[in-house]
Amino acid sequence: MEVQVGGIFGLIVLIADIWAIVRTVQSGASTGAKVFWVVLIILLPVLGLIIWFIFGPRG
Structure with missing residues (x-):
């Protein structure tokens, strides 16, 4: 069973979001x-x- 790179990237983005x-x-x-x-x-x-990481609310 092969996991596609796009699937892993999508999962990482979902978790980060x-x-x-x-x-x-x-x-x-x-x-x-x-x-x-x-x-x-x-x-x-x-x-x-990315925008949130740079300009988003803190604390």
């Missing part, structure tokens, strides 16, 4: 900011994750 969403919801940012970041991460899984 879920982690980013959880971190965003737990942050001290306003509700509007949380909604913005979660929607961005869901609509643009890879790019949204």
